[in-house]
Amino acid sequence: MVAASWHIAAKDLRLCLVRGGGLVQALLLGLLLLFVFSLSQQVGETMSAQGAAAIFWLSSAFCQVLVFNMLYSLEEVNASRLGLLLMPAPVQAVWLGKGLAGLVLLLLAQLIFLPASVVFLGQHIGAAWPQALLMLFLVDVGMAALGSLLGALSQGQAARESLLSIVLFPLLVPLLLAGIRVGSAAFAAAMPEGAASWMGIAAAFDALFCGAGIVLFSFIYAGDD
Amino acid sequence: MECLLALSHAGKCYGTRAIFKDVSCAVPAGSITLLAGANGAGKSTLMRVMAGLSRLTAGTVSHHVEAAALGYLGHATFVYPTLSALENLAFWAKLYGLNANEHSLLPLLRRVELERFARERSGTFSRGMAQRLNLARVLLLQPRLLLLDEPATGLDVRSAALLRAEIAAAKERGAGIVWISHDVAGDAPLADSIFLLQDKKLAYAGSAAAFMQGGAVW
Numbered sequence: 146m147v148a149a150s151w152h153i154a155a156k157d158l159r160l161c162l163v164r165g166g167g168l169v170q171a172l173l174l175g176l177l178l179l180f181v182f183s184l185s186q187q188v189g190e191t192m193s194a195q196g197a198a199a200i201f202w203l204s205s206a207f208c209q210v211l212v213f214n215m216l217y218s219l220e221e222v223n224a225s226r227l228g229l230l231l232m233p234a235p236v237q238a239v240w241l242g243k244g245l246a247g248l249v250l251l252l253l254a255q256l257i258f259l260p261a262s263v264v265f266l267g268q269h270i271g272a273a274w275p276q277a278l279l280m281l282f283l284v285d286v287g288m289a290a291l292g293s294l295l296g297a298l299s300q301g302q303a304a305r306e307s308l309l310s311i312v313l314f315p316l317l318v319p320l321l322l323a324g325i326r327v328g329s330a331a332f333a334a335a336m337p338e339g340a341a342s343w344m345g346i347a348a349a350f351d352a353l354f355c356g357a358g359i360v361l362f363s364f365i366y367a368g369d370d
Numbered sequence: 371m372e373c374l375l376a377l378s379h380a381g382k383c384y385g386t387r388a389i390f391k392d393v394s395c396a397v398p399a400g401s402i403t404l405l406a407g408a409n410g411a412g413k414s415t416l417m418r419v420m421a422g423l424s425r426l427t428a429g430t431v432s433h434h435v436e437a438a439a440l441g442y443l444g445h446a447t448f449v450y451p452t453l454s455a456l457e458n459l460a461f462w463a464k465l466y467g468l469n470a471n472e473h474s475l476l477p478l479l480r481r482v483e484l485e486r487f488a489r490e491r492s493g494t495f496s497r498g499m500a501q502r503l504n505l506a507r508v509l510l511l512q513p514r515l516l517l518l519d520e521p522a523t524g525l526d527v528r529s530a531a532l533l534r535a536e537i538a539a540a541k542e543r544g545a546g547i548v549w550i551s552h553d554v555a556g557d558a559p560l561a562d563s564i565f566l567l568q569d570k571k572l573a574y575a576g577s578a579a580a581f582m583q584g585g586a587v588w
Contacts, residue, residue, distance in 0.1 A: 152464040160452055223500070224446030228507075230423055232465045233438035368423025 146241070149234035153242025157216055158249060168250055171211040175204035175258050183265035190267075194332035197266040198325045201258055202284075205324075206317060208254045209247070209288050213296030216243050216250075221300055230368050240362040244293035251285050259331075268332040276340060277331035283347040284324035290354035291316055297366040316354075323347040371398040374435050374515045374546040375420055381428030382415055389415045391428065393572045395565055397515065397546045402537065402560055404578060405550045407567035413550045414444070416567065417519050420548060433515070438466055441513030443521045447500040448507060451493025455484055455503050458492055462507050478506045482532065497524035505533060516540050518549040534560065558582050 161168055182200045186192055192200075220226040229239050262268055271277075295313050323343040330336045373396045381391040389412040397403055397420075407413050418424040419431055421442045433440070449458055456475055463470035479485045482502040487495070492503055501524050508516065518537070522530045538560060540547060548565075551557040558564065564581045566574035574581060 148467070149465055152461065156450070156453075156461050160450065219450065222451060223449045224444075225448045225450060227423055227442070227444070227446060228448040228462065229465075231421065231437070231440060231442055233436065233467075234465070367425070368418055368421075369425060 146234050146238045149232060149238035150241035150245060153229070153239060154245035154249070157219060157243065157246035160219055161215065161246070161250060167215055168212070168254065171208040171215075171250075172254055172257060174211065175208045175254060176261055178204045178207065179258065179261050179265045183267075186267065192266045192268070194268065194271070194329040195325060197262055197268045197332050198328040200266060201255075201262045202321050202324045202328065204258050205251065205255055205285075205288070206314065206321065208258075209251055209292050210313060212247050212250045212254070213243070213292040214299060216247055216293075217296045217300045226300075226366070227368055230366070236363045236366055237359050239366055240293050240297070240358045243296065244289045244358070247292050247296070248285055248289035251289060252282075255281065255285070262332075271331055271333045271335075273330035273333070273336045276336060277328050280324060280327035280330075280340075280344060280347065283344060283351060284320050284328075287320045287347065287351040287354050288317065290351065290358050294354070294358045294362060294365065297362065320347055320350050323350075371400065372434070373397070374399055374433075375548075376432045376434070377420070377429065378432070379429035380416075380419065380426050380431060382412070382419060382424065383427045388570055390567060390570050390572075393429070393567075395572060395575050397548055399514065399546045400541060400544045401562040402541050402547045402549060404554055404557055404561040404564045405548055405567070406554045406564055411567040412570065413567055414519050417442075417444075417517050417548065417550060421517050435514045438511070439514040441508040441511050441516045442519075443504060443508050443517070444519035445523055447497075447504040449492045449495070449500045449503055452491060454489050455479060455492050455495075455506075456488045458503060459506060459510060463510055466511060468510065475510070478509055479503075481509060481536075482506045483529075498526055498529055501525055502529055502532070505536065509536065512543070513540070514545050516545050516547045518547065520550050520552060522551075555582070 179200060220229060230236060263270065291313065323346050326337055326343045327340050375397040378394050380393040382389045393416065405413050405417065415424060419426055421440065456472065459475045459478065460470040463475065476485060476488060479488050482505050484499060484502055484506065492500060495503065522533055525533060537547060558578045561578040563576060564574060564578045565572060
C-alpha cells in the first residue's frame with residue numbers, strides 16, 4: 146500500500162509542479178489574502194503576532210481547499226479513478242498518496258506565505274520559531290489527512306464540489322486554533338502559555354483525521370456514481 | 371474448466387430503480403463471452419460489478435483471480451493527458467509492481483502502433499490513439515480475467531482488427547474474457563458463449579453458436 150501511495154503522490158507532484166498543473170492559483174489566492182489584510186494596517190502600524198498567524202492560517206486553509214480539489218480532479222478527466230480502484234492495493238493508498246502530495250504542496254505554499262506574512266504584515270521571526278515550525282507540521286498533517294478524505298467527496302457532480310469547503314472548515318477549527326495559538330510564537334518573542342497542550346490537541350486531531358481517512362475512504366471513493 | 375468469476379443471484383438497484391436482478395453466471399478460463407443486450411439493459415453496470423467497481427444490491431460476486439490479474443478496458447481511457455504515452459504506461463506498471471523501464475514498455479507501445487508517439491503528451495492523441503494506449507495498459511497487466519466494455523468505440527478499422535487479434539491472443543493464453551459488443555453478429559464467431567440481458571434478467575446464457583442459429587438479431 147505504501148509503495149502504491151508513493152507512486153500516486155509522485156505522479157501528482159509531477160503533474161502539479163513539473164507539468165504546470167496549477168499550484169499558481171492557490172498561491173495567488175493566499176498571497177492576495179495576505180496583501181489585502183496588510184492594507185488594513187496604517188503605515189508604520191504593526192499587527193499582533195496572533196493576528197498575523199491567523200491570517201497566515203487562513204491563507205493556508207484556502208490554499209488547502211484548492212490543492213485537494215486540484216489533486217482529485219486529475220483522476221476525473223479520463224476516469225482514471227476507475228483504474229486506481231482496480232489496482233492491487235487497498236483503496237486507502239489513494240487517500241494516502243493524495244494526502245502526501247497535498248502535504249508537500251501545502252508546505253511549499255507556506256514556504257512562500259511565511260516570508261510574505263513577515264513582509265506584508267510587518268512581522269519578524271521570533272526565538273520560538275522551532276516550536277512554531279513543529280506546530281506548523283502537526284497542523285499540516287491534519288489538514289492533509291482531512292483534505293484528502295473530503296477532496297474525494299467533492300469530486301463528481303458540480304453541486305458536491307462546494308461540500309469540500311462547507312464540511313472542511315468547521316472540522317478544521319480546532320487544528321487552526323492550535324496553529325494560530327502556537328504559530329504566533331514564530332512572530333513573537335516568547336512561547337504562549339499552554340503551548341504543549343495545543344500541540345497535544347493538534348496531534349490528537351491528526352490521529353483522529355488519519356483514522357477517519359483509513360476507515361471512511363473506501364465508502365467515499367468508489368466506482369458507483 | 372477453471373472458473374475465474376461467478377455471480378450468484380446478483381441484483382443491482384439505483385435507488386428504487388432495478389437495473390438487473392437474479393443474475394447467475396460464471397466465466398471460465400480460456401473463453402470469450404459476449405455480453406449482449408439493448409441500450410440501457412444494464413450491461414455496463416453488470417460489467418462494473420464483475421470488475422468490483424460497483425457494489426451489488428443483492429446476491430454475490432466471487433473472483434477467483436487476484437486483483438492484479440484483472441484487466442478492464444472500457445469507454446474511459448484512464449489516460450493522464452499531460453503525461454506522455456510512456457509515462458502513462460510507467461505509472462500503471464509501477465502501481466502493479468511491474469517493470470517500468472523503457473525497454474519493457476516500448477514493445478507494448480509497438481504492439482498498439484504507438485511507439486513513435488511514445489514521448490508525446492497523450493493529451494494530443496485522438497480518441498482512437500488514447501484507446502490504443504489504454505489497450506497497451508491492459509496488455510501490460512497480462513490479465514487472466516479481461517473485461518471489455520465496448521472496447522472498439524472510437525477505433526478505426528485497422529485498430530479494431532488489432533484489438534480483436536489481442537482478444538484472441540488473450541484467450542489462447544488462457545484468459546477468461548467478457549466482452550460487451552455492439553456488433554454481436556460480427557463478434558459472435560470469436561465468442562464461445564453469450565449472456566443476454568433482457569427485461570432486467572439474464573434471458574440467455576449459453577453457446578454463442580446456438581444463440582446465432584436461433585436467429586437472434588442484436
